[in-house]
Amino acid sequence: MGKNKLGVSIVGALGNDATLAVVGVEAMKAGLADRTGLVTELADFKGLGLANPDDFVFGGHEVREGDLVRSAAEYVRDNGVPTGELLAKLEPRLRAVSREIRMGTVSGCGEAIRAMASPAARRDAAPLRQQVRDLQADLLDFKKRNGLERVVVVNLASTEPAIDPPPEFASLGAFERLIDANPRNVVPASVLYAYAALDLGCPHINFAPSLGCSVPALDELSRRRGAPHMGKDGKTGETLLKTVLAPMFQARNLRILSWEGHNLLGNRDGEILHHPENNLAKVRDKDIVKKLLGDKAHSRVLVDYCPSLQDWKTAWDFIHFEGFLGTKMRLHFIWEGNDTMLASPLVLDLVRLADLAQRRGESGSMPQAAGFFKTPYLVDEIAFPAQMEMLRAYARKAAETPAAKPSGEGAAKAPAPVKAGAKKKVATKSAK
Amino acid sequence: MGKNKLGVSIVGALGNDATLAVVGVEAMKAGLADRTGLVTELADFKGLGLANPDDFVFGGHEVREGDLVRSAAEYVRDNGVPTGELLAKLEPRLRAVSREIRMGTVSGCGEAIRAMASPAARRDAAPLRQQVRDLQADLLDFKKRNGLERVVVVNLASTEPAIDPPPEFASLGAFERLIDANPRNVVPASVLYAYAALDLGCPHINFAPSLGCSVPALDELSRRRGAPHMGKDGKTGETLLKTVLAPMFQARNLRILSWEGHNLLGNRDGEILHHPENNLAKVRDKDIVKKLLGDKAHSRVLVDYCPSLQDWKTAWDFIHFEGFLGTKMRLHFIWEGNDTMLASPLVLDLVRLADLAQRRGESGSMPQAAGFFKTPYLVDEIAFPAQMEMLRAYARKAAETPAAKPSGEGAAKAPAPVKAGAKKKVATKSAK
Amino acid sequence: MGKNKLGVSIVGALGNDATLAVVGVEAMKAGLADRTGLVTELADFKGLGLANPDDFVFGGHEVREGDLVRSAAEYVRDNGVPTGELLAKLEPRLRAVSREIRMGTVSGCGEAIRAMASPAARRDAAPLRQQVRDLQADLLDFKKRNGLERVVVVNLASTEPAIDPPPEFASLGAFERLIDANPRNVVPASVLYAYAALDLGCPHINFAPSLGCSVPALDELSRRRGAPHMGKDGKTGETLLKTVLAPMFQARNLRILSWEGHNLLGNRDGEILHHPENNLAKVRDKDIVKKLLGDKAHSRVLVDYCPSLQDWKTAWDFIHFEGFLGTKMRLHFIWEGNDTMLASPLVLDLVRLADLAQRRGESGSMPQAAGFFKTPYLVDEIAFPAQMEMLRAYARKAAETPAAKPSGEGAAKAPAPVKAGAKKKVATKSAK
C-alpha cells in the first residue's frame, strides 16, 4: 500500500492554489469532496493506472511564514468558499501537511516577491549551487520520512519578473557552469527549483508564468534523468476561452479585427502582477490571440489589480470581427471564475499525468498536457480542442500499453543528484 | 465553360438569407466583395474541385410578391449593411436573377406564413401531387433556359410550425402514397420542395428549422436518385457558441448547473417566430444543451421578437457552472451578429459541398456538413470542433480521390421524375 | 426603555427576506453587523427620531412549518452568505424570535402557494371574518406578551396570483360587507393581513407584489385608524436600475426603441413565479418601461426560474435606443444581486418610516416612501431620483417638526378592532 503513495512537493506551498489543492485532496480523503474539476476523472482517462489523489502525500517550500490552517482560513474569509465548516473538519490534516513545508528561496525573484518574503527566504547571498543542494536535501528528507518512492514537484509560486533567458540556458553543460559561477539575479528561483527537482529524477510541473523548466538545459536534464516536465502558466479562465473561441472564428472564416481582454483580480497574484515587471510576464503568456492570428488582429490583454475581488477573477473580452460583405459584428464575454478553484484541480491532474509519464518511461516535456498551459513548452498547437484531442489520443495509446505498476522501481533506479563535474557519467535515457 | 455553371434554386428566394446570398455572389462576380465568411475558402478545402461561386446561376421560389432589388434595398434600409452604393452597382444583376423566381406554395405552412403570402401561393386546395409537379416543372424550365446540367435546391424559407412527422414519412413507398392520397396539412411545404428536388436528382440543402429533407423517406429517395441532401437549421450564432463552449466545460470536468439563453431578433424570422407554434420548432433545434448534457443541467432557450433589431440578432447566454469543492462560477456572453450575414456565406458553402458530393457519386445525408446545422440529420456529434474535424477529414480524403469534372454527366443520367405507381422500377443507386 | 420598543410583525416570517431582516437586526444588536444597505442610516435622515433597529421586537405569521434557525441555515447553505459562524452566534436569538411566529393563512392565495403550505394554513373553509379575528388576536397577544405599544406589520410573503380587485374593494363599507358575506377566493390573504393590521391601528407595509393594502377600502381604513400604510412590491434590483436609467435617456432626448429585461432567480420566489398566474403579478409591476415611455418603446420583462441561482438574482437588460440622425445605439447591463440582501434592509427602513409617520400623526399611504416600491400606491412619479428627492424633502420638513417621543400614546389611543355592524361608531381621524 505504501507503494501507491505519491509525494507532491509544492513550491509556493502556502499560496492559494497550493492551499486549495491540499484542502481539496484532504477533503477527498475524508469523503467530504467529489472530484468535479479534475480532467483526469473523465471517462476518457479511465484505465490508465493514474495515481489516486487519496494516495497523495503533500510537502513543499514556501517563502512566507505561516501554515495551511491559517492560509485556508484566510482564503475562506476573503472568498466565501469553501465553507468554514469544511475547514474545521480538515484542521488536523492541514496541520500535519504544514509540518512538511520548508523555507524556500526568493533568489532572483525581483522586488515585489522579495518584499513579501520572510527574511529567511531572502537567500540571494547564498551560492546558487548551495541553494540547489539545500532544496534537494529537503526533497530527499521529505521522501525518506514519508517512505516515498515517487515525488512530483509543482511550482505554484507567485509570478517572477519576465526575463530574457541568458545563453547559458541553452544547454545543460553551460547551465551547470552558470550555477557554479554563481552570478547574481540571472537565475530565477523557479529555475532553481526545477533544476533541483529534475536532477533528483522528480518530474516537474511549472503551473506559474515564471520561466521554471521551460529551458532547453532543463529539458535536456529531464531526458537524462527520466523525469518528465511541463510548463508554463496554467490555462484556467479567460485564456482557456480564447483558445476555444478563436478557433471557432477561424473555422468560420470570420476575420477577427480586435480582441481586447481586461482581467481583474484581487489576490496576492493580482498584487504581484501590479508590479509592471511581473505583469509583463503574465501578459506575454496570455496574448494568445497574437499567436493565433498573427498581427492581423488588434489585440490587447490587461491584467489589473482590483482588491475587492480577491480570487474571483473577472474578465471582459470584446471580440470585434468581420464577416460576409465586410459586416462588422461583436461578441462580448464576461468571465467570473474563482481562479484558485479552477487551477487547483488542474494541478492535481498534472501531478497524475507527470507521474504516469514517468512510470511509462517517458521523459522530456509532456506535449499531451499542452491544453493545461498558456505557453506549452515545445508545442505549437494553441487551439484547446486540438490540444485536448492530443491528450485523448495519448490516453488511448497509453491504455493499450499500461504503465508499470506504481511500485516505485523507476524512482528507485533514478540516478543520483548531479554533482558539478560529474554530469557526463549519467546515462542518457531518452535524449534525442 | 457552360459546363462549369451551377444552378442554385432557392426556396424563399426573396428572404433575407437568399437576398444576401445572391447579393454576395453577384458582388463577387463584379469584383466588389471578397470571400470572408465562406468556410470552403479556408486552406483546408483547397484542391477539392469545388464549384466557383462565380459560376453560380440563381433561381428559385418565393411566396410573397416582390423582387431582389426591392428586398435588398429594404435590407440595407433596415440593417445599415451593406452600403447603398454596392446595391446601386448590382441592380441590373439583381433584376436579372429576379426574373428566375417563381411563385411557390405555402401548403401546410401554418397561419403565420400563410398570412404574409401572396394569394397565388396559398395553394392548399391544389392536390399535393400537382404541387410537386409544378415545382418540378419550374426547376426543369430553370435548367433548360439557363443551359444548366447541375442544380442544387436550398430551403431558406421562414420556419414552419413544428410537426410530429406522420408514420408515412418513414419510407419512400408510404410517403409517395401519402402524396397521392392528398391529405390536408400533413405535408409541410418544406417537405414538398425537398421531395420535388431530390426526385429530379437535385441535391437539397435545408437551412431552415422546418422539417424539409430530414425525413427517412426522402433520405431513401436521395440515395436512389444519387442526390445528396442535408439539414436542418443552419447553425450561425448563439448555437454555434454553445457547441463550442459546452465541450470546453465538459473537457474541464466542470458541471454545468444552468444554461439560459435569450435570443432577440427583429426580422421576418423573428416575426414568424413570434407565433408560438413556429417558435417551438426553432427552440427545439436550439436546445443543444439538453442534447449535450442530458437533464443534469437546467437549460432554457428563448427566441423573442424585438422589432428594432431587425437582423441584428442579440443574445445573452448565462452559464452557471460548478467546479472544485462545489464552487459556483459564471460565464456570460453577449452575441451581436447579423444573422443573415452569418448565414448567407454558409449557404454558399453548402451548395458547393452538396454539388461536390454529387459529383463524387455520394448520396444520402452529408455527415461531413454536420457542423453547419443545429440538428444535423443522422449525426450524433454535436460538438463543433469535432464536427469540423469530420469535415476536414472528409476533405483530406476527397483531395486524394478528386471528383469527376463538373461535366454534368451525372445530372444527365439522373432518372426521370417518379410517377405515381412507377416507383419500384427505379434503380436503387446507393440505398442501404 | 420599554417605551422605545417597536414590534415588527412579519407576514411570511420564515421566508428569505424575513429571515435575513431578523438575522440582520439581531446581528446588529449583538454588535456583529453594521448598517450598510439601510437607507435611513444616510446623513439625510439623521435627527428625525427614527426607531432604533436595536429596539425592534420581531413576531409574525408563516404558513410553512419550521423556525428561523433552520431557515437561516438553509439560506446560508444555498447562498453562501452570511457565514455559518455568524448564524451560530445568533442561534439563541433566532430561537427566541421563532417562538413569536404563528400559523397564518393561505386563503385566496392560489394553488402554487397552497401546495407548499402546512395543512394548518389552508384555512379557505374558515369564514373570512373569523380569519381576520384570529390574525388580530395573534397581534394583540404579541403586543401584550412583549409589552409593546407600537407594532408595524410587514408583508413579505410569496407573490399571490394577480387579481382584478372586485368593485367592493373601492370603499371600506362595501369591503366590510364583503368580508362578512364570505365569498371564496375573492379576498387574497395579503388583503386580509393588511385589513387585520390597519384595523388594529398598526401601520402596514406591503413589500410583496401581492395586492395587500393597495386598495381604496384599506386606504380609507388607514386614515380612520391613524395607521399609515404603503405598497406594493419592493424595488430592489433590475427595476431600480430601470427607474434610474430610463430618466437618463429621457433627459438626453434619446428615443428608447426596445428595452428587454430577463430576470433569473432560483429561490422560493422564483419557484412560485414559475406559475404563470403568479408570474403575471410580478411582471405587471416590473414593466416600468411601459409606464415611463408609454407604448412608443418595445418592452418585455421576463422573470424565469433558474434553480442553481437560489437568491442570486441575475438579470440582463438590453436597451436599444436611437440618437441623433437616427443612429441606433445600445446599452446592456448585467445585474448580479442577492435579492434578499437587497430587500431586507429596505424592509427595516420602511418599518422605521411607517412608525415615524404614525408617531407624526400621519395616516393613509406614504408617498415619501415611493422610491422603495415598484408600484407605489397613489404615486405617479416613477423616476427613482425624483422619488428620493421626495423622501429627502419629507425628511427636511420632518426634521423641523420632530415627532412625538415614541411613548406609545398614539398606539394606546388606537381604536378597538372594527366589529361587523359597528364601524360607523369609530371616530374618523384623518379620512378625507
Add this chain to the structure above:
Amino acid sequence: MGKNKLGVSIVGALGNDATLAVVGVEAMKAGLADRTGLVTELADFKGLGLANPDDFVFGGHEVREGDLVRSAAEYVRDNGVPTGELLAKLEPRLRAVSREIRMGTVSGCGEAIRAMASPAARRDAAPLRQQVRDLQADLLDFKKRNGLERVVVVNLASTEPAIDPPPEFASLGAFERLIDANPRNVVPASVLYAYAALDLGCPHINFAPSLGCSVPALDELSRRRGAPHMGKDGKTGETLLKTVLAPMFQARNLRILSWEGHNLLGNRDGEILHHPENNLAKVRDKDIVKKLLGDKAHSRVLVDYCPSLQDWKTAWDFIHFEGFLGTKMRLHFIWEGNDTMLASPLVLDLVRLADLAQRRGESGSMPQAAGFFKTPYLVDEIAFPAQMEMLRAYARKAAETPAAKPSGEGAAKAPAPVKAGAKKKVATKSAK
C-alpha cells in the same frame, strides 16, 4: 429675419463632432432630420426663446487640410452612419460651410496633435498675441461677411496634453501679461481660442477635455465682456452612466468597493489618446468615481485605442459593491454608443444655452449647463439627476423673465477687443 441668425464658430471644424453637428443642422434645415438627441427640444425647455438650429450659420478653425464633404464621407465610410444618400443631398450645403473654415493653430498642443496638423497650423513660432489677433480677425470677418450679430465659439478639437495651469492663469491681468511675454508651450491653443472669443464678447463652450476656458483669468474676462462660457469635457457616454448610477448606489447606502471602467474607441480621438500625455487629460476628467466616493472605493478608468471600432465607443464597467451583512454584489454594464452622434446634439444644445444666457445678460460660467460636462467649471454637483434639476430650475426661472429678443443689441453693445495695456478701461459687467 437676419437678426435671428446665430453664428457658430467651431474650433476643430473638420473633426467628427463638428462635422456631424454641421451635417445634423443642415439636414434639419433641409427637412431630412428630426431633433432626437437635443436636450433643449424637451418640453422642459419650451418657451425660453432659444435660437432655432435652422438659424445657425457655421464657421470655424481647423488645423488639418480638408473640407466637410470629405470628412463627412470618411465618417460614413468608417462608421456606417448616417447614410451616403443623406450626404449626397447635403453636399452643396457642406461645401458652402467649408468655405467659412480658416486655418487654426496647434501652438502648445503637444506632439501628437502637431504631427497630424498642416504645416500652416504649426504656429508655435508666432507671438501668442499675434495668434490671438489672427483668430479674432477671422471671427470678425466671419461675422461681417455673414451679417451676424451673435457668434458662439465652441471648442471641439482633439484633446491636448494635461497641463498644470501656470499661476498667471489665476487673474486676467497676469494672463494678459503672460500672453504678451510670449512664453513657449505654456499656453495651449484651447486657451488661446477661448481668450480670443471671450475677448470679442463671444460666448465660449469648451466641449473638449483640454483646459480651454476653465481658467480663472478667462472667467474674469467672461464676466467683463458679458460673454458666458462653460467647460470642460462633454459628458456623453460611460461617464454619464457613472453620474447616474453612482448616486443610485449612494441613495441605497450600498458601499462601492470597486468601479473599473474600460473604454475602447478607434477614432482620431482614440488615436490621440493613445499618447500617454493626452490620455492623462482624459482619464483625469473621467474619474468621477473618485470625486463622488472619495478614496473609499477602488476605481480605475482606462481609455484604449481599438482602431476597428472607429467612433463606436465600447465600454465595460464593472461595479463591485457591498450590501447588507457584508454581501458583495455586482453590476456590469456594456455601453455601445457612437460618440460623435451622442456629442453633436449636445454641442447644439450648449450653443443655444450660451446664446440664451448672453441675451439674458448673464456672464461667467454657466452652472445650469453642468450636466453636459464631465468637469463642470465651478460646479461641485456631479450627480446627473441633480445637475439636470439645476437646468430645469434655470429654465423655469428663465421662462418667467424671457430673454430679450435675439435682436443682437447685446452683441452690438459688446465691448471692443481688449488691447494690451488697455484692459482697465473696460467696464466690468458682472465681475464679483
